[in-house]
Amino acid sequence: MSLAELQRMTRGRGEPRVKQETPDNKAALAFLGPWLVGVVALTIGPMAASLYLAFTDYNLLEDPRWVGLANFTRMLGDERLHKSLEVTFTYVLFGVPGQLIVALGLAVLLDRGMRGLTFYRSAFYLPSLLGSSVAIAVLWRLIFGGTGLFNSLLGAIGIPSSTSWIADPDTALATIVLLHVWTFGSPMVIFLAGLRQIPREYYEAASTDGAGPWKQFRSITLPLLTPIIFFNLVLAVINSFQAFTQAFVVSGGRGGPSDSTLFYTLYLYQEGFGAFRMGYASALAWLLVVIIGAFTLINFWASRYWVHYDD
């Protein structure tokens, strides 16, 4: 998904066409056939069905029973839902900026003709490659457990600790936020690509005018990079709201301790595929769509005030 694409769409500018030709409707139908079947049977159809199910009571075995707004009124008093929202918002609020700041900082450090760029880039990307795997979630459990690596490191620097960071409701979420920040590699690669687009001459001119590195960063790099920062931010927010695997594995599927890692999608999974309350799970899914949509819109709206486009 690219911004350029979105802009092109919103401006309604089509691509150059060969005028004299007739439309290729038949060929298009053939080439898009599988995609069309997928859209209808696996996306639009299920979306409509899920919207309907959101107003029903459905356990997979019996036919769905229409309950009107009951699922949505239940949300108002559902404390586990409120907790899961709090957990997910906290995760997004700390994890997303944390990851992007690390990614941006390293990309800037790497950009200015540093030797070994390929090595650094691969090394930094590795956590992103592995970060969503179950293996790393398993590792995280053992690092932050009572006898885990983190405590032995603390012990090594003279702070003996036997706290199990994943079993303590006050710190369990922080370990998962940290896991998210650790996967800074992929936004960093996007930042690096963005940095390459900044014309070299700007820095040369600034350098001649006596601007130091910090000044150059503030007045050239940062403003010119705002579209990329925005792009990364939009993507990261959308993805973070859907975080699942790490919370599931680290908490053993329960979202504990005391629901402190009950991510929204984990709660949805428990309701739908654990308790087979498919109607409620569908309602939860639609609430998630609304939340993600709202945050994306807010992001686009706020971007007017801080994102600089070159034209």
Added chain:
Amino acid sequence: MTTDLLAESPAVPGSRTPQRIRPSAPSPWSRVGRALRHVLLLSVVAVALYPVLWMIVSSLRPDGAIFGNPSLVLNTFEIANYTRGWDALGAPFSTYLLNSAIVVAGAIIGNLITCSMAAYAFARLRFRFKKQAFAVMLLMIMLPVHVVIVPQYVIWAQAGLVNTFWPLIIPKFLATDGFFVFLMVQFIRGLPRELDEAARLDGAGHARIFCQILLPLMAPALATTAIFTFIWTWNDFFGQLIYLTDPNLYTVPVALRSFIDAQSQSSYGSMFAMSVVSIIPLLVAFTVGQKYLIRGIATTGGK
């Protein structure tokens, strides 16, 4: 920005031309700054990779020596964790590796065929409702899977396909990964139209233009698609967790997760060992396809 990045031949920033290196003569001060930057970067590398290295080292230690030992130095070389871990679950670990391989292979083949076909239509054909269809495709990229998962599950359950690999493979043959359609559309748009038009004047139809002219030129985009599909499918947990409940059909992530439940019986060492086994294919894919992976992320912002 996206298209130019793909069109540029050395899209890997590492192979950047010297124009970006500071032209001014390096002062002693900037040399110190440069060294400091390397120190900083190397320490970040060390911190970032330490947990993974520790996991690998620990998998080769006897069980009792894993905890309370943050060092990366290996005194003994214990292979027992691997042999024990391999058989610690219901089936030998090779079963799970094979199951994952089947799902991954199906997903890759499906994505390569159907996403490239859809991309050809969007990039090169003129048809009614093209704009609307393209917008739908883009929106699908952003749509949370949760909003369709319940009805999809019902569909597969009614078809009797829960506890088979089909719910994980068939969608890929229906180009449901809009991300790759988009990636390939961007790529095809960067290829000169004159090629198609010359072929058309020679009487070639769309099928021939697509198969004989564009597909070979799309090799880099196809490689990016294949490697991303590999990594995402190998790591995918949600879908595999939902559709595969028969232990004989477990894929690697689902099997690894059941290790935690069986933790009391099995040892941490063997859990680490199998975790290492599970990431080896990722590391191999990364090493082989790094160029395409980096290019793909830089172009479209993949995860």
